[in-house]
Amino acid sequence: MCLAIPARITQIDPATNTAEVSLGGISKEISLALIVDAAVGDYVLVHVGYALNKLSEEEAEQTLRLIEEMGRLMDEETESRADSPALGARP
Template sequence: MCLGIPGEIVEVLPDRPDLARVHVSGVRRTINIGLLSDDPPSPGDWVLIHVGFALSKIDEEEAAAVLRYLEELGSAYTDEMDALSQSMIE
């Protein structure tokens, strides 16, 4: 199962404006935000992430609701978090 998971932008890399560091349920990772070039996210914004790419901006309330739902899914959420924690985008 493929899931989109919410993450909060911590910083946009100054030398790579297409990359940002995000915080997702205790995991910090670098993701690609290039798909959102028309409305680029900035620190404090929430994004929906799939396979290391930010697909859309979402608000904090929606992010919290999605995280609650994903946690209820159990192993699908755990598998997605494991995949995120092992991803390396540089």
């Protein structure tokens, strides 16, 4: 929630000012209209189809590690809730 995901630019189309990024292993097209000087290999923060800003590789990788950790925690929680009928599923 309230998360923007770092993604690495894999391809740029200057004609449409769009880029293809790799986001959690999935390829996705985003707009580069809101940032300048983006290049293939750069990490950008993606939100609602736009690159918001560039991130250093270190910052992007740290954020991705946090998101992975969060994903594992959420998976464990889902399993534990599924095993506990008293708690049930949240809406």
